[in-house]
């Protein structure tokens with residue numbers, strides 16, 4: 001380990017703990033972030049450092065981790081922060097992890113699809129998952145690296161080969177689609193954004209992202225044209241950011257926020273909190289596709305229940321049929337790669 005930094009301000013008498021912000025009764029939980037020095041990794045490390053459910057935060061990247069770890073470690077919250085740099089330290093970063101979050105890999109540039117990242121990111125994800133199978137096979141894996149529609153099937157195949165696959169413990173992080181759908185819906189429906197709920201199902205690329213605005217709450221009387229526009233904006237949300245960043249990467253800050261929400265839900269589930277439900281891309285039987293994003297109930301073992309789609313509008317039924325061939329082919333591509 002290049003550097004192990006203990007936060008100096010996490011003694012039981014610290015201000016935050018005295019205020020009860022971090023429950024002293026919360027069990028110890030280790031979270032590892034792989035790709036922690038990147039555009040998502042850094043703000044995600046910050047947000048996980050702020051999470052009182054985390055007792056140990058391991059930050060891993062192929063380079064530049066010590067600086068990020070030193071910086072984050074000075075924040076006076078519960079978790080102890082350790083930085084790990086380079087493959088030789090990956091095992092230490094992973095040992096004992098309850099949740100592993102993976103934002104490692106290259107982001108899109110304008111004109112690229114997420115699938116254009118496959119050639120580089122598939123190999124990165126495969127290597128990281130082999131290490132997870134070896135060092136923390138029980139961990140809940142939160143896959144952020146794109147193309148998520150393929151990287152999750154790759155992870156599943158790697159774990160199967162290693163004999164450690166548990167479909168309840170593997171998640172594609174699609175929370176950013178939900179975050180976007182909520183924001184865009186609130187703006188259009190003129191309802192308080194904090195009260196909005198919108199399930200987003202399918203996958204995480206273009207038309208495979210299917211927001212179910214017919215189930216959105218609070219209810220609003222939006223026209224078909226408005227629903228179509230909201231759906232398209234949610235599906236193209238990633239591209240909107242890639243174009244605005246003009247070659248400097250894709251969503252990082254909103255993704256870190258979304259990743260932190262999803263990891264927090266995983267931790268709450270592990271700790272036995274009731275009714276923890278988030279959308280995620282998981283092994284699924286609710287359609288004929290082997291992986292599919294939908295609402296998932298989280299618990300002590302990861303996925304407790306994959307919830308059904310609920311009633312769909314005709315527009316959403318059409319969207320569901322359209323996305324299936326594309327999602328199926330991304331899944332097959334991932335499986336084929338992992339078994340090469």
Ligand SMILES: NC(=O)c1ccc[n+]([C@@H]2O[C@H](COP(=O)([O-])OP(=O)(O)OC[C@H]3O[C@@H](n4cnc5c(N)ncnc54)[C@H](O)[C@@H]3O)[C@@H](O)[C@H]2O)c1
Pocket residue numbers: 034035036037038039040041060061062063103104105106107108117121124127128143144145146147148173174175176177204249250251252255
């Ligand atoms: N799921 C989603 O909703 C979502 C949203 C945004 C971005 N993403 C994806 O997240 C990934 C990361 O995006 P970013 O903007 O943070 O990119 P980035 O280039 O800023 O950071 C990626 C980091 O990964 C590291 N890395 C590369 N290979 C590694 C390896 N083998 N082990 C550990 N770390 C490694 C790099 O050193 C870098 O620090 C991209 O694939 C992007 O498409 C997904």
Ligand SMILES: O=C(O)C[C@H](O)C(=O)O
Pocket residue numbers: 107108114146176237238239241242250251
């Ligand atoms: O769009 C991208 O390439 C990154 C991410 O998947 C997103 O939805 O923002």
